[in-house]
Amino acid sequence: MNIFEQLVIPPSSEHIALLTVMQIISLLTFLPFAGITLGASVFSVYFNRKGKKSGNPLYTMIAKDLIDKLTVGKAAGFALGVLPMITIVLIYAQLLYGAKVISVSMLILALLVYIAAYVFIYNYKSAFQIERVIDTLKNSDVPEDVKKYESKIIYMGTRYGNWGISFMFISMFLFIASVTIAAKPGTWNSVDNVLKFLISVPVWSNYFYFLASSAAVTGGAVLYFFFEWQGGVRPGNTDYAAEVKKFAIVTALVGVMVQPLFIFVNTLLLKNTNASDGVYLFAGLALLAILIIANLLYYVYKNADVSMSGVVFFLVFVLFTFTIVKDQLTFKNAMKEQYLVLSAKAEELAKEKAGSIVQVNAADGEKIYNEKCIACHRFDQKVVGPPYQETVPKYNGDLKKLAGFIYNPVKVNPDFPAMPNQGLKQKEAEAVAKFIMDKVGKK
Numbered sequence: 001m002n003i004f005e006q007l008v009i010p011p012s013s014e015h016i017a018l019l020t021v022m023q024i025i026s027l028l029t030f031l032p033f034a035g036i037t038l039g040a041s042v043f044s045v046y047f048n049r050k051g052k053k054s055g056n057p058l059y060t061m062i063a064k065d066l067i068d069k070l071t072v073g074k075a076a077g078f079a080l081g082v083l084p085m086i087t088i089v090l091i092y093a094q095l096l097y098g099a100k101v102i103s104v105s106m107l108i109l110a111l112l113v114y115i116a117a118y119v120f121i122y123n124y125k126s127a128f129q130i131e132r133v134i135d136t137l138k139n140s141d142v143p144e145d146v147k148k149y150e151s152k153i154i155y156m157g158t159r160y161g162n163w164g165i166s167f168m169f170i171s172m173f174l175f176i177a178s179v180t181i182a183a184k185p186g187t188w189n190s191v192d193n194v195l196k197f198l199i200s201v202p203v204w205s206n207y208f209y210f211l212a213s214s215a216a217v218t219g220g221a222v223l224y225f226f227f228e229w230q231g232g233v234r235p236g237n238t239d240y241a242a243e244v245k246k247f248a249i250v251t252a253l254v255g256v257m258v259q260p261l262f263i264f265v266n267t268l269l270l271k272n273t274n275a276s277d278g279v280y281l282f283a284g285l286a287l288l289a290i291l292i293i294a295n296l297l298y299y300v301y302k303n304a305d306v307s308m309s310g311v312v313f314f315l316v317f318v319l320f321t322f323t324i325v326k327d328q329l330t331f332k333n334a335m336k337e338q339y340l341v342l343s344a345k346a347e348e349l350a351k352e353k354a355g356s357i358v359q360v361n362a363a364d365g366e367k368i369y370n371e372k373c374i375a376c377h378r379f380d381q382k383v384v385g386p387p388y389q390e391t392v393p394k395y396n397g398d399l400k401k402l403a404g405f406i407y408n409p410v411k412v413n414p415d416f417p418a419m420p421n422q423g424l425k426q427k428e429a430e431a432v433a434k435f436i437m438d439k440v441g442k443k
């Protein structure tokens with residue numbers, strides 16, 4: 001992602017605060033919308049297949065309405081899905097500037113796959129519309145080539161639907177996995193390719209959590225948009241209403257009821273250092289919201305009264321908010337070290353721009369060593385880190401390389417823990433590298 005790193009500059013600390021807020025807002029737009037799009041397409045494809053198999057037009061009708069009502073127009077779909085996703089990728093690229101983590105490149109991949117899913121899903125939607133146009137022609141004599149065209153449309157429609165949901169599942173997996181790993185700096189080194197996503201417990205736990213949330217928000221949206229919004233869809237058709245209601249309530253209820261499990265697993269997997277009162281508070285609020293939603297859904301189910309569906313839909317959004325804020329607080333806690341590095345780099349950049357970068361020389365190298373390194377390093381004795389006598393000779397006098405390590409340490413020796421980034425500026429890293437190298441060379 002070299003091009004990207006050049007485009008993105010390290011944010012200053014005020015900038016980080018702003019980015020955090022923007023990130024929450026973008027996630028709050030993107031996640032529920034992506035959840036509804038995924039849910040609507042999956043259930044539409046499902047009902048479409050059921051309709052074709054059973055020959056019951058009721059199911060085909062549900063399939064069409066689901067994709068029609070819930071995926072909004074093409075432009076709105078872009079504005080609520082693709083755009084916030086681009087924003088989120090850019091924000092992560094800034095917050096994770098310079099960090100050795102695969103999240104940013106995987107988020108870009110997720111974005112590309114999402115765009116593919118978006119194109120397929122909207123083609124699936126148009127196939128329905130064309131099918132309907134041809135259907136209305138059926139009363140008159142349909143020419144042979146139109147019939148052929150129709151079967152082709154039906155075939156392509158099914159294809160588009162299947163591709164759309166597959167891409168959607170993959171895109172969201174990559175997205176959730178990248179975001180999960182980003183919030184766990186301890187895993188940045190070990191999770192270094194996409195396959196490692198597949199064997200990470202936190203990744204799967206968060207992904208299933210997202211799928212459950214998608215079910216909840218889809219069920220809530222169906223209840224609201226099919227029965228309350230603008231008088232509902234196909235009023236008076238009771239068979240249709242009964243079928244839709246049943247499926248929407250069950251979907252939402254299952255989606256909501258399994259969430260406490262994931263919140264629980266999530267909290268268990270939380271590192272002490274990343275937990276804070278805020279994180280627990282929002283986890284608690286999420287559990288409370290789940291309890292209320294489950295009760296309301298049960299009420300709707302029991303009394304066949306959909307008047308509460310607007311409240312349910314609203315509360316599902318509130319639940320999303322609590323979860324997202326909780327996860328972003330965790331992320332912020334996990335980023336403490338990274339943010340220190342970022343602020344230092346931003347400051348350095350600002351100074352460079354102002355042309356007032358201080359020249360650091362070898363004398364400062366000794367000072368930096370005494371201030372920042374001595375706690376873990378001596379020249380001839382192991383402390384927390386290895387003695388310089390043992391590690392520095394292998395650099396063979398390559399000052400740049402040694403300074404590079406000190407500027408941005410990576411894992412080297414499995415017998416030692418990783419060296420934390422000391423937040424030095426480039427020039428300072430060079431100075432201290434020179435000091436160490438000179439001293440090791442003399443002995």
Ligand code: HEC
Nearest residue numbers: 372373376384385386391406411412413416417418419422
């Ligand atoms: C909190 C402890 C700690 C501090 C502070 C620290 N280091 Fe390290 N350092 C380590 C550890 C642990 C390792 C071993 C890392 C590894 O092998 O992955 C290490 C390794 C190194 C190495 C060997 C790299 C190699 O290629 O084997 C150098 C050189 C080094 N540190 C320089 C510095 C300098 C310069 C500073 C001060 C600016 C510094 N360290 C501050 C803990 C620390």
